[in-house]
Amino acid sequence: MVRALIATTVRRRVGGGHYAPSMNAEKAEKIAVVGAGTMGAGIAQMAAEAGHRVTLIDTSQESVERGMAAITGFLERKVAKGTLTSEQCGGILSALDFTTDTDAGVDGAAMVVEAVFENLELKQQVFADLDRSCPPQVILASNTSTLPITQIASATNHPERVIGTHYFSPVPLMRLVEVVRGEQTSDEVAERSVALCEGFGKQPILIADVPGFIVNRFLCLLYNEAANLIHRGVASAEDIDTALKLGCNWPMGPTEIMDMAGVDVTLMAMEAMHEMTGEERYKPSPLLTEMVAEKRWGRKTGRGFSNYPST
Numbered sequence: 001m002v003r004a005l006i007a008t009t010v011r012r013r014v015g016g017g018h019y020a021p022s023m024n025a026e027k028a029e030k031i032a033v034v035g036a037g038t039m040g041a042g043i044a045q046m047a048a049e050a051g052h053r054v055t056l057i058d059t060s061q062e063s064v065e066r067g068m069a070a071i072t073g074f075l076e077r078k079v080a081k082g083t084l085t086s087e088q089c090g091g092i093l094s095a096l097d098f099t100t101d102t103d104a105g106v107d108g109a110a111m112v113v114e115a116v117f118e119n120l121e122l123k124q125q126v127f128a129d130l131d132r133s134c135p136p137q138v139i140l141a142s143n144t145s146t147l148p149i150t151q152i153a154s155a156t157n158h159p160e161r162v163i164g165t166h167y168f169s170p171v172p173l174m175r176l177v178e179v180v181r182g183e184q185t186s187d188e189v190a191e192r193s194v195a196l197c198e199g200f201g202k203q204p205i206l207i208a209d210v211p212g213f214i215v216n217r218f219l220c221l222l223y224n225e226a227a228n229l230i231h232r233g234v235a236s237a238e239d240i241d242t243a244l245k246l247g248c249n250w251p252m253g254p255t256e257i258m259d260m261a262g263v264d265v266t267l268m269a270m271e272a273m274h275e276m277t278g279e280e281r282y283k284p285s286p287l288l289t290e291m292v293a294e295k296r297w298g299r300k301t302g303r304g305f306s307n308y309p310s311t
Protein backbone atom coordinates (compact mmCIF):
# COMPACT_ATOMS: atom_id res chain seq x y z
CA MET A 1 0.00 0.00 0.00
CA VAL A 2 2.66 2.46 1.09
CA ARG A 3 4.97 1.44 -1.76
CA ALA A 4 2.08 1.95 -4.19
CA LEU A 5 1.56 5.45 -2.83
CA ILE A 6 5.21 6.29 -3.31
CA ALA A 7 5.09 4.99 -6.84
CA THR A 8 2.11 7.29 -7.45
CA THR A 9 4.02 10.23 -6.02
CA VAL A 10 7.05 9.47 -8.17
CA ARG A 11 4.90 9.24 -11.28
CA ARG A 12 3.79 12.84 -10.70
CA ARG A 13 7.30 13.97 -11.54
CA VAL A 14 7.66 17.39 -13.15
CA GLY A 15 10.71 19.06 -14.75
CA GLY A 16 14.22 19.28 -13.26
CA GLY A 17 13.93 16.26 -10.96
CA HIS A 18 11.09 18.01 -9.11
CA TYR A 19 8.11 16.05 -7.84
CA ALA A 20 4.75 17.76 -7.51
CA PRO A 21 3.00 17.40 -4.15
CA SER A 22 -0.56 16.28 -4.31
CA MET A 23 -2.63 18.28 -1.85
CA ASN A 24 -4.15 18.14 1.60
CA ALA A 25 -1.95 20.71 3.28
CA GLU A 26 -3.02 23.77 1.27
CA LYS A 27 -3.76 25.81 4.37
CA ALA A 28 -0.48 25.30 6.19
CA GLU A 29 2.56 27.19 5.01
CA LYS A 30 5.05 25.38 2.80
CA ILE A 31 8.36 24.36 4.37
CA ALA A 32 11.54 23.60 2.40
CA VAL A 33 14.41 21.54 3.83
CA VAL A 34 17.92 21.72 2.34
CA GLY A 35 19.91 18.52 2.99
CA ALA A 36 18.14 15.15 2.96
CA GLY A 37 20.39 13.31 5.43
CA THR A 38 19.52 12.02 8.89
CA MET A 39 18.29 15.37 10.20
CA GLY A 40 16.85 16.85 7.00
CA ALA A 41 14.71 13.77 6.38
CA GLY A 42 13.52 13.84 10.00
CA ILE A 43 12.67 17.55 9.82
CA ALA A 44 10.80 17.07 6.53
CA GLN A 45 8.83 14.17 8.01
CA MET A 46 7.99 16.17 11.14
CA ALA A 47 6.66 19.13 9.14
CA ALA A 48 4.66 16.90 6.77
CA GLU A 49 3.17 15.02 9.74
CA ALA A 50 2.12 18.42 11.14
CA GLY A 51 0.17 19.10 7.93
CA HIS A 52 2.61 21.24 5.93
CA ARG A 53 3.56 20.80 2.32
CA VAL A 54 7.27 20.07 2.36
CA THR A 55 9.99 20.01 -0.27
CA LEU A 56 13.17 18.12 0.55
CA ILE A 57 16.25 19.30 -1.39
CA ASP A 58 19.68 17.72 -1.84
CA THR A 59 22.50 17.82 -4.37
CA SER A 60 21.89 14.42 -6.00
CA GLN A 61 18.91 12.30 -6.91
CA GLU A 62 20.44 9.46 -4.91
CA SER A 63 20.56 11.61 -1.74
CA VAL A 64 16.97 12.83 -1.99
CA GLU A 65 15.78 9.30 -2.68
CA ARG A 66 17.72 8.02 0.33
CA GLY A 67 16.04 10.69 2.45
CA MET A 68 12.60 9.77 1.14
CA ALA A 69 13.31 6.07 1.75
CA ALA A 70 14.22 6.86 5.37
CA ILE A 71 10.94 8.73 5.84
CA THR A 72 8.95 5.96 4.18
CA GLY A 73 10.62 3.31 6.36
CA PHE A 74 9.88 5.30 9.51
CA LEU A 75 6.22 5.78 8.54
CA GLU A 76 5.82 2.14 7.50
CA ARG A 77 7.01 1.04 10.95
CA LYS A 78 4.38 3.31 12.49
CA VAL A 79 1.71 1.71 10.29
CA ALA A 80 2.96 -1.77 11.28
CA LYS A 81 2.79 -0.79 14.97
CA GLY A 82 -0.73 0.58 14.52
CA THR A 83 0.17 4.16 15.52
CA LEU A 84 -0.58 5.49 12.01
CA THR A 85 -3.20 4.37 9.50
CA SER A 86 -2.30 3.59 5.90
CA GLU A 87 -4.47 6.53 4.83
CA GLN A 88 -2.62 8.93 7.16
CA CYS A 89 0.68 7.54 5.91
CA GLY A 90 -0.41 8.13 2.31
CA GLY A 91 -1.49 11.69 3.15
CA ILE A 92 1.88 12.50 4.72
CA LEU A 93 3.84 11.02 1.82
CA SER A 94 1.78 12.90 -0.73
CA ALA A 95 2.49 16.21 1.07
CA LEU A 96 6.21 15.53 0.58
CA ASP A 97 7.99 16.60 -2.52
CA PHE A 98 11.68 16.20 -3.35
CA THR A 99 14.08 17.81 -5.77
CA THR A 100 17.70 18.60 -6.61
CA ASP A 101 16.72 22.03 -7.94
CA THR A 102 17.02 24.43 -4.98
CA ASP A 103 15.33 27.43 -6.64
CA ALA A 104 12.28 25.33 -7.56
CA GLY A 105 12.28 23.62 -4.16
CA VAL A 106 12.22 26.81 -2.07
CA ASP A 107 9.64 28.53 -4.28
CA GLY A 108 6.62 29.51 -2.16
CA ALA A 109 8.14 28.35 1.16
CA ALA A 110 7.52 30.35 4.35
CA MET A 111 10.55 28.80 6.04
CA VAL A 112 13.64 27.06 4.65
CA VAL A 113 15.46 24.79 7.10
CA GLU A 114 19.10 24.04 6.27
CA ALA A 115 20.49 20.65 7.38
CA VAL A 116 23.65 20.18 5.27
CA PHE A 117 27.03 19.00 6.61
CA GLU A 118 28.40 20.78 9.70
CA ASN A 119 30.84 23.05 7.87
CA LEU A 120 30.78 26.85 8.21
CA GLU A 121 31.92 27.64 4.66
CA LEU A 122 29.37 25.26 3.15
CA LYS A 123 26.56 26.63 5.29
CA GLN A 124 27.53 30.23 4.45
CA GLN A 125 27.45 29.36 0.74
CA VAL A 126 24.04 27.69 1.11
CA PHE A 127 22.68 30.72 3.00
CA ALA A 128 24.10 33.20 0.48
CA ASP A 129 22.34 31.24 -2.30
CA LEU A 130 19.08 30.97 -0.34
CA ASP A 131 19.23 34.70 0.41
CA ARG A 132 19.34 35.38 -3.33
CA SER A 133 16.58 32.88 -4.16
CA CYS A 134 14.02 33.67 -1.42
CA PRO A 135 12.05 36.89 -0.92
CA PRO A 136 13.06 38.73 2.31
CA GLN A 137 10.00 37.61 4.33
CA VAL A 138 11.07 33.94 4.09
CA ILE A 139 12.69 32.65 7.29
CA LEU A 140 16.08 31.00 6.77
CA ALA A 141 16.76 28.54 9.60
CA SER A 142 19.88 26.46 10.29
CA ASN A 143 19.91 23.14 12.12
CA THR A 144 23.59 23.56 13.04
CA SER A 145 24.52 21.96 16.35
CA THR A 146 27.74 23.94 16.96
CA LEU A 147 28.25 26.82 14.52
CA PRO A 148 27.36 30.42 15.49
CA ILE A 149 24.12 31.57 13.81
CA THR A 150 25.52 35.12 13.61
CA GLN A 151 28.42 33.87 11.46
CA ILE A 152 26.12 31.88 9.17
CA ALA A 153 23.84 34.94 8.85
CA SER A 154 26.81 37.17 7.95
CA ALA A 155 26.88 35.56 4.49
CA THR A 156 23.44 37.04 3.69
CA ASN A 157 22.13 40.53 2.95
CA HIS A 158 19.21 39.93 5.33
CA PRO A 159 20.70 38.60 8.60
CA GLU A 160 17.51 39.62 10.41
CA ARG A 161 15.67 36.66 8.81
CA VAL A 162 18.30 34.06 9.78
CA ILE A 163 17.74 31.94 12.90
CA GLY A 164 18.83 28.60 14.37
CA THR A 165 16.34 25.78 14.82
CA HIS A 166 18.33 22.99 16.47
CA TYR A 167 16.37 19.73 16.43
CA PHE A 168 17.46 16.49 18.06
CA SER A 169 17.75 13.02 16.59
CA PRO A 170 15.49 11.21 15.82
CA VAL A 171 13.57 14.38 14.94
CA PRO A 172 10.06 12.88 14.73
CA LEU A 173 10.42 11.55 18.30
CA MET A 174 12.44 14.15 20.20
CA ARG A 175 10.31 16.93 21.67
CA LEU A 176 12.75 19.82 22.04
CA VAL A 177 13.88 22.40 19.52
CA GLU A 178 16.38 25.09 20.50
CA VAL A 179 15.45 28.28 18.62
CA VAL A 180 18.63 30.33 18.50
CA ARG A 181 18.61 34.08 17.88
CA GLY A 182 21.62 35.45 16.02
CA GLU A 183 22.78 38.95 16.93
CA GLN A 184 20.66 40.47 14.17
CA THR A 185 17.65 38.12 14.13
CA SER A 186 14.48 40.23 14.24
CA ASP A 187 11.80 39.87 16.93
CA GLU A 188 9.28 39.07 14.22
CA VAL A 189 11.36 36.21 12.80
CA ALA A 190 11.98 34.83 16.30
CA GLU A 191 8.24 34.91 17.07
CA ARG A 192 7.21 33.35 13.75
CA SER A 193 9.86 30.64 14.16
CA VAL A 194 8.68 29.74 17.65
CA ALA A 195 5.08 29.60 16.40
CA LEU A 196 6.03 27.36 13.46
CA CYS A 197 8.00 25.02 15.73
CA GLU A 198 5.04 24.77 18.09
CA GLY A 199 2.89 23.95 15.09
CA PHE A 200 5.35 21.14 14.25
CA GLY A 201 4.46 19.67 17.65
CA LYS A 202 7.79 20.58 19.26
CA GLN A 203 8.54 22.44 22.48
CA PRO A 204 10.73 25.40 21.48
CA ILE A 205 13.04 27.29 23.82
CA LEU A 206 14.23 30.67 22.56
CA ILE A 207 17.89 31.15 23.43
CA ALA A 208 20.93 33.30 22.67
CA ASP A 209 23.67 32.38 20.19
CA VAL A 210 26.17 30.88 22.68
CA PRO A 211 28.52 27.96 21.87
CA GLY A 212 26.73 24.62 22.30
CA PHE A 213 23.41 26.44 22.83
CA ILE A 214 21.92 24.80 25.98
CA VAL A 215 21.74 21.02 25.60
CA ASN A 216 25.24 20.44 24.21
CA ARG A 217 26.85 22.70 26.83
CA PHE A 218 25.56 20.32 29.50
CA LEU A 219 26.05 17.07 27.61
CA CYS A 220 29.68 17.84 26.73
CA LEU A 221 30.49 18.39 30.41
CA LEU A 222 28.73 15.19 31.46
CA TYR A 223 30.34 13.04 28.77
CA ASN A 224 33.77 14.48 29.51
CA GLU A 225 33.35 13.86 33.24
CA ALA A 226 32.40 10.23 32.55
CA ALA A 227 35.46 9.74 30.32
CA ASN A 228 37.77 11.45 32.86
CA LEU A 229 36.52 9.28 35.75
CA ILE A 230 37.17 6.13 33.73
CA HIS A 231 40.58 7.43 32.60
CA ARG A 232 41.62 8.09 36.23
CA GLY A 233 40.42 4.63 37.30
CA VAL A 234 37.80 6.10 39.65
CA ALA A 235 34.82 4.22 38.19
CA SER A 236 34.00 1.77 35.39
CA ALA A 237 31.82 2.67 32.41
CA GLU A 238 29.22 0.25 33.70
CA ASP A 239 29.15 1.82 37.18
CA ILE A 240 28.84 5.33 35.73
CA ASP A 241 25.89 4.24 33.58
CA THR A 242 24.27 2.50 36.56
CA ALA A 243 24.76 5.63 38.68
CA LEU A 244 23.09 7.98 36.20
CA LYS A 245 20.31 5.54 35.31
CA LEU A 246 19.34 4.57 38.85
CA GLY A 247 20.32 7.78 40.64
CA CYS A 248 18.98 10.30 38.12
CA ASN A 249 16.46 8.25 36.14
CA TRP A 250 18.37 8.67 32.87
CA PRO A 251 16.95 6.14 30.37
CA MET A 252 20.51 5.40 29.17
CA GLY A 253 23.92 5.94 30.74
CA PRO A 254 26.41 8.49 29.34
CA THR A 255 28.81 5.84 27.98
CA GLU A 256 25.92 4.00 26.31
CA ILE A 257 24.86 7.26 24.66
CA MET A 258 28.42 8.06 23.51
CA ASP A 259 28.74 4.55 22.03
CA MET A 260 25.45 5.05 20.20
CA ALA A 261 26.14 8.59 18.91
CA GLY A 262 29.80 7.75 18.12
CA VAL A 263 32.83 8.42 20.32
CA ASP A 264 34.40 10.18 17.30
CA VAL A 265 31.37 12.50 17.01
CA THR A 266 31.53 13.17 20.77
CA LEU A 267 35.23 14.08 20.55
CA MET A 268 34.59 16.43 17.62
CA ALA A 269 31.80 18.18 19.54
CA MET A 270 34.05 18.49 22.60
CA GLU A 271 36.92 19.93 20.53
CA ALA A 272 34.57 22.47 18.95
CA MET A 273 33.22 23.51 22.37
CA HIS A 274 36.76 23.81 23.77
CA GLU A 275 37.87 25.92 20.83
CA MET A 276 34.81 28.17 20.85
CA THR A 277 34.67 28.79 24.61
CA GLY A 278 38.39 28.57 25.42
CA GLU A 279 37.25 27.01 28.71
CA GLU A 280 39.42 24.33 30.33
CA ARG A 281 36.34 22.41 31.50
CA TYR A 282 35.59 21.52 27.85
CA LYS A 283 39.11 20.22 27.17
CA PRO A 284 38.53 16.71 25.76
CA SER A 285 39.41 13.87 28.15
CA PRO A 286 42.60 12.03 27.05
CA LEU A 287 40.51 8.84 27.05
CA LEU A 288 38.29 10.15 24.22
CA THR A 289 41.38 11.03 22.13
CA GLU A 290 42.88 7.56 22.76
CA MET A 291 39.64 5.77 21.91
CA VAL A 292 39.25 7.66 18.63
CA ALA A 293 42.87 6.90 17.63
CA GLU A 294 42.23 3.19 18.33
CA LYS A 295 39.00 3.24 16.29
CA ARG A 296 36.96 2.52 19.44
CA TRP A 297 34.17 4.69 18.05
CA GLY A 298 31.28 2.84 19.68
CA ARG A 299 28.61 0.69 18.08
CA LYS A 300 29.63 1.62 14.53
CA THR A 301 33.08 -0.02 14.90
CA GLY A 302 31.98 -2.76 17.31
CA ARG A 303 34.10 -1.36 20.16
CA GLY A 304 33.68 1.68 22.36
CA PHE A 305 33.18 1.91 26.10
CA SER A 306 31.57 -1.55 25.64
CA ASN A 307 32.05 -4.23 22.99
CA TYR A 308 29.43 -4.95 20.33
CA PRO A 309 30.53 -8.27 18.82
CA SER A 310 27.71 -8.55 16.29
CA THR A 311 28.27 -5.09 14.73
Ligand SMILES: NC(=O)c1ccc[n+]([C@@H]2O[C@H](COP(=O)([O-])OP(=O)(O)OC[C@H]3O[C@@H](n4cnc5c(N)ncnc54)[C@H](O)[C@@H]3O)[C@@H](O)[C@H]2O)c1
Nearest residue numbers: 035036037038039040058059115116117118143144145169
Ligand atom coordinates in the same frame (compact mmCIF):
# COMPACT_ATOMS: atom_id res chain seq x y z
N1 LIG B 1 22.91 13.81 13.33
C1 LIG B 1 22.52 14.39 14.47
O1 LIG B 1 22.28 13.72 15.50
C2 LIG B 1 22.36 15.88 14.53
C3 LIG B 1 21.64 16.45 15.62
C4 LIG B 1 21.42 17.83 15.64
C5 LIG B 1 21.94 18.64 14.63
N2 LIG B 1 22.66 18.07 13.61
C6 LIG B 1 23.15 18.95 12.54
O2 LIG B 1 22.30 18.81 11.40
C7 LIG B 1 23.05 19.01 10.21
C8 LIG B 1 22.91 17.81 9.29
O3 LIG B 1 23.36 16.67 9.98
P1 LIG B 1 23.02 15.19 9.48
O4 LIG B 1 23.43 14.27 10.57
O5 LIG B 1 21.63 15.14 8.93
O6 LIG B 1 24.06 15.06 8.25
P2 LIG B 1 24.05 14.01 7.05
O7 LIG B 1 25.47 13.83 6.68
O8 LIG B 1 23.22 12.82 7.40
O9 LIG B 1 23.26 14.79 5.87
C9 LIG B 1 23.74 15.97 5.27
C10 LIG B 1 23.10 16.07 3.89
O10 LIG B 1 23.37 17.35 3.34
C11 LIG B 1 23.53 17.18 1.93
N3 LIG B 1 24.19 18.34 1.38
C12 LIG B 1 25.50 18.69 1.45
N4 LIG B 1 25.70 19.86 0.80
C13 LIG B 1 24.50 20.26 0.31
C14 LIG B 1 24.06 21.38 -0.44
N5 LIG B 1 24.90 22.33 -0.84
N6 LIG B 1 22.76 21.46 -0.77
C15 LIG B 1 21.89 20.50 -0.40
N7 LIG B 1 22.24 19.41 0.32
C16 LIG B 1 23.53 19.29 0.67
C17 LIG B 1 24.33 15.89 1.81
O11 LIG B 1 24.23 15.34 0.51
C18 LIG B 1 23.65 15.02 2.88
O12 LIG B 1 22.56 14.28 2.33
C19 LIG B 1 24.49 19.31 10.65
O13 LIG B 1 24.65 20.70 10.74
C20 LIG B 1 24.55 18.66 12.03
O14 LIG B 1 25.52 19.24 12.88
C21 LIG B 1 22.88 16.71 13.53
